[in-house]
Amino acid sequence: MELIHKFRQGNDFYVIDVNSGAVHEVDELVYDVLDADKLKSVEELKEIYKNKYSVEEIEEVYSELKELVDEEQLYSKDLYEGIAMLSEKAEVAIKALCLNIIHDCNLKCKYCFADEGEYKGCRKSMSAQVGKDAIDFVIKNSGKRRNIEVDLFGGEPLMAFDTIKEIVDYAREQEKIYNKNIRFTMTTNATLLDAEKMDYLDKNMGNIILSIDGRKEVNDKVRIRYDGTGSYDTILPKIKNMVDVRDKSKTYYVRGTFTRENTDFFEDVKHFVNEGFDEISIEPVVLPDEHELSLRESDLETIFDQYDKLCEYMIQKHEEGKEFKFYHFNIDLQGGPCIYKRISGCGAGHEYVAVTPDGEVYPCHQFVGNPDFLMGDIYNGVKNFKIVQELKDAHIYNKPTCKGCWARFYCSGGCQANNFNFNGDVHIPYELGCKMQKKRIECAIALKAKTSK
Numbered sequence: 001m002e003l004i005h006k007f008r009q010g011n012d013f014y015v016i017d018v019n020s021g022a023v024h025e026v027d028e029l030v031y032d033v034l035d036a037d038k039l040k041s042v043e044e045l046k047e048i049y050k051n052k053y054s055v056e057e058i059e060e061v062y063s064e065l066k067e068l069v070d071e072e073q074l075y076s077k078d079l080y081e082g083i084a085m086l087s088e089k090a091e092v093a094i095k096a097l098c099l100n101i102i103h104d105c106n107l108k109c110k111y112c113f114a115d116e117g118e119y120k121g122c123r124k125s126m127s128a129q130v131g132k133d134a135i136d137f138v139i140k141n142s143g144k145r146r147n148i149e150v151d152l153f154g155g156e157p158l159m160a161f162d163t164i165k166e167i168v169d170y171a172r173e174q175e176k177i178y179n180k181n182i183r184f185t186m187t188t189n190a191t192l193l194d195a196e197k198m199d200y201l202d203k204n205m206g207n208i209i210l211s212i213d214g215r216k217e218v219n220d221k222v223r224i225r226y227d228g229t230g231s232y233d234t235i236l237p238k239i240k241n242m243v244d245v246r247d248k249s250k251t252y253y254v255r256g257t258f259t260r261e262n263t264d265f266f267e268d269v270k271h272f273v274n275e276g277f278d279e280i281s282i283e284p285v286v287l288p289d290e291h292e293l294s295l296r297e298s299d300l301e302t303i304f305d306q307y308d309k310l311c312e313y314m315i316q317k318h319e320e321g322k323e324f325k326f327y328h329f330n331i332d333l334q335g336g337p338c339i340y341k342r343i344s345g346c347g348a349g350h351e352y353v354a355v356t357p358d359g360e361v362y363p364c365h366q367f368v369g370n371p372d373f374l375m376g377d378i379y380n381g382v383k384n385f386k387i388v389q390e391l392k393d394a395h396i397y398n399k400p401t402c403k404g405c406w407a408r409f410y411c412s413g414g415c416q417a418n419n420f421n422f423n424g425d426v427h428i429p430y431e432l433g434c435k436m437q438k439k440r441i442e443c444a445i446a447l448k449a450k451t452s453k
Helices: 028-033 042-048 055-070 081-087 128-140 157-178 195-204 216-222 232-245 266-274 297-319 339-344 385-393 416-423 431-451
Strands: 004-009 012-017 023-026 096-100 147-153 181-188 207-211 251-258 279-284 352-355 360-362
Touching: 004 431, 012 028, 012 431, 023 028, 023 431, 028 055, 042 055, 081 339, 096 128, 128 147, 128 157, 128 352, 147 157, 157 181, 157 195, 181 195, 195 232, 207 232, 216 232, 232 251, 251 266, 266 279, 266 297, 297 431
Parallel strands: 096 147, 096 352, 147 181, 181 207, 207 251, 251 279
Antiparallel strands: 004 012, 012 023, 352 360
16 A cells, blocks of 8 residues: 655656645655655665665665654554545435536537437426426435535536526525525536626626637537537637626636547647636546547556646746646645545535436436436435445445555545446546546646745
8 A cells, every 4th residue: 555655747756645645845865765655774775775875865864754754744544444434324415416407408519428418318408497496405405514506517508598597596595595505606618608698607606617628620620519510719709708707706717628639738728828718627538448539548648748748837837927727736735625525525426416307316417317326306305325325435445446546535536427437336446537637636736836835
């Protein structure tokens, strides 16, 4: 088991103490002498490195490292497995809801996991009444939690704009009655944005995710209309307008997807920066291996190089006073999420659920349409408690690969849907995703270290 993880980013050396989360920027000597599971004796180190370092250098650094070990800033013990086992028995309370407002879309993105909005079913819109009933469902099942997140999702949710307004108005009434705070977010392809909708979204959405895949030539290959034409020229001006009118105290981010067609996605990030955006995400596509756009093991060297270039670029922009945020590099080294979340992850199926236009309940939007993961409905409640418990128990200590992994407290075991879709088991991580995630974590830590000085 790795108790520490060490890595090199550019010309710098870093060491992470896995269980405490302590991060150390070190020199090459320290980097060399530390092993993953324990600190060797000073005599062993003298023998191993006698041709590279002097006895005095080794003795001095050993003394310093031994002090850190004694203070449990290196090779610290894992104190959290007991918390994970207790969490398996904790009361279920839903705190986040993905409201699939519409199973329909006006684009035909080539990589869409949602079957072009249909979710393996038929095109359908949620009625305002089902949306209101879903709000009642999440309030009823939220327990003592005051804060509730509701993500308005699709397909393209703005195709049902009037329905959204009714649902939001109803939620505002109910949150006062039940002393809840409901925060709405929306993911939109931006095609239907106009002045009225922008004003409404700014006032009513805590976060807005605006989808565009980067450079025109990249976006227009995959994010296409039904007639085969690209969407870039239509959506870029609308996204810019949305960002311009957005209250600066509220969040947004421009979200792209990179596929095998643009493994040079660093160029797409730079493109977004040059267009004036400062909240950016470019995320790896997740597709079956046989899909022409899927990412492969052979792409990893290129992908890792892109993350390295992005890290260096962000350090440069910080030094110029022109920094921006990249979603996957956002890591809080001062503690991050609570330990429960670091153990359990997204909470799919027990803290987070998705509701379809018919009111069916699934563990998350990526499970929608798979009958094996149908949990129940908003009228009769959750009936398939086997799924709830299986997902609740699928934390990092019940995933053998994760239990010994240095990155477990950062990724929390990965996406349950991806794990199942690739391996048929939520307990077996999606390997390609793991490798990319680890690289992003290393870059994020190096970036934080360089920009926090």
